[in-house]
Structure formats: C-alpha cells, structure tokens
Amino acid sequence: MPNKILVVDDEREIADLIEVYLHNENFTVVKCYTGEDALECINASDFDLAILDIMLPNMNGFTLCQRIRDRHTYPVIMLTAKDEETDKITGLTLGADDYITKPFRPLEMVARVKAQLRRYTKYNPAQSEDVANEVITHSGLIMNVKTHECLLNDKSLVLTPTEFAILRILLENKGNVVSAEELFHRIWQDEYYSKRNNTITVHIRHLREKLNDTVENPKYIKTIWGVGYKIEK
Known part of the structure; x- marks a missing residue:
C-alpha cells in the first residue's frame, strides 16, 4: 500500500507542485489549504507523513504540528518561506522532524520525504520487524x-x-x-x-x-x- 502524505499549504501552486512530484513516486497525497481543513483530515484519516507550511491563514503550521504531536508519531516536515533560524528551531521544538526552506528544489523535497519515511519505518516497531535489541x-x-x-x-x-x-x-x-x-x-x-x-x-x-x-x-x-x-x- 502506498504511503499517504498530508500536504498543507495555502499557496495552491506549491501544493500542486508537491503533489505532482510525490505522485510520480507513487505516494498518495491529500492536500489542504487551511489549518482547519487539515485538522479535520488529521482527525479523520491516518497518514504516514505530513508536510506543513508555517504561514497558514487562521491556524499556522506550528499549531498544526502541535495538534499532530498530541496524537500521532509520524514524521512532520515544516515548510518555511524564509531562511530564519527561529522558525526552524521553533518547528523542531514543537516536534517537527525536518524543515525545508522555500523556494526548494522538488527533488530535494522528495529525497527528504523518502528519508523521513525510511527512518520512521526503521525506528517505529509498528512498521518494522528490525527489533533485535528490544x-x-x-x-x-x-x-x-x-x-x-x-x-x-x-x-x-x-x-x-x-x-x-x-x-x-x-x-x-x-x-x-x-x-x-x-x-x-x-x-x-x-x-x-x-x-x-x-x-x-x-x-x-x-x-x-x-x-x-x-x-x-x-x-x-x-x-x-x-x-x-x-x-x-
């Protein structure tokens, strides 16, 4: 079964671009353009990874990341429009696993998604049989x-x-x-x-x-x- 990825970005062109590249790698993509819509998806569906833009209307990506971490352990990648250290550190503090600065190279984004999924599969026993040292x-x-x-x-x-x-x-x-x-x-x-x-x-x-x-x-x-x-x- 293909991995299911949540993409949340109010810039539809960017969300569409991410979707195209992830579809090319056979991932299932669910897109949301607001934090509220994303929260409904998070509560209603299971995901393997989330990509969250920080600058969202009404509910920002930091809050959304916190809501995910309240209930889920799957990887979270934050998108930030500016190369600011405070945004990156804040995201990591709230439980994000990685961050990508806009504008980003689509192939780098795909590589980071794959790396996070590999790491999650390896270190999450629900996904892995590699538990030699239990x-x-x-x-x-x-x-x-x-x-x-x-x-x-x-x-x-x-x-x-x-x-x-x-x-x-x-x-x-x-x-x-x-x-x-x-x-x-x-x-x-x-x-x-x-x-x-x-x-x-x-x-x-x-x-x-x-x-x-x-x-x-x-x-x-x-x-x-x-x-x-x-x-x-």
Whole structure:
C-alpha cells in the first residue's frame, strides 16, 4: 500500500507542485489549504507523513504540528518561506522532524520525504520487524524498541520519532562517539547535510532537557567537542 502524505499549504501552486512530484513516486497525497481543513483530515484519516507550511491563514503550521504531536508519531516536515533560524528551531521544538526552506528544489523535497519515511519505518516497531535489541537500559533509562516506549527512573519520556531515533543510536553505540553528520545520515539518509545544519544540535538539546541532563555535567549525552556525541558505558 502506498504511503499517504498530508500536504498543507495555502499557496495552491506549491501544493500542486508537491503533489505532482510525490505522485510520480507513487505516494498518495491529500492536500489542504487551511489549518482547519487539515485538522479535520488529521482527525479523520491516518497518514504516514505530513508536510506543513508555517504561514497558514487562521491556524499556522506550528499549531498544526502541535495538534499532530498530541496524537500521532509520524514524521512532520515544516515548510518555511524564509531562511530564519527561529522558525526552524521553533518547528523542531514543537516536534517537527525536518524543515525545508522555500523556494526548494522538488527533488530535494522528495529525497527528504523518502528519508523521513525510511527512518520512521526503521525506528517505529509498528512498521518494522528490525527489533533485535528490544530493550536497551542505561543508568535508569529503559528504551523498549518494540513498543516505542522510553522510561527514565520509571517515569515515561515523551519523545518525538527523531528524538527516539537519536537516543536509540547513541545507546546502541555506548562508549563510542557518533558525529552529528553520522547521526544525520543514519536518520535522514540524504546528502543535504552541512556543518551549518543545526538540526541534530537542536534535537540533542531537547533530548537533554527531557533527560534532565546538562552539557556541563552530563549523565547521559556527552558532547565531544569538534567530534560528536556519546553515551558512556
């Protein structure tokens, strides 16, 4: 069954362009032009991924992303019309998995969609049979890969799909440094990484906040400056 993708953009030409390229890759596309219409679709249908424009009438993409995260774990990609760091960080903070700046190259958009779906399939046990290490434990942290649950000192941690994937990779590589570039490529599996890309940095920061961790005295995620991140054995 083809993946079903929600596209929300009030610029119909852009929504149509996205639809054409995704249809060419055999995806099923549902288009909405307002946040309210999109919310109705989200509540009525199941999706595998959502592409949300930030600047929407009445209900912006940030609010829509929050509503999705209240109930769903599928990947969310934000579209922003300007290359502003605050928009990107805000989107990631609210649970988005990636962002694309307008104007964008359609083939790059398709590559990012495919990368997110691959990552979601790999790290979401409902979609994957790859659960060899079903339970990973470390210093009060328990990650159940099969049920996609994470506990810290017996309290549930609410992680976005990307946060879960990053933490799983670091836990599976305990004692070894994993670079931001390696994390990026293992999760998104595309070639659009650059040293200016702070996507991993933002996700690591939010992971630390949820783990009650600090950069100065880390119990879990340690920064190896100029190299990457690691969890000590």
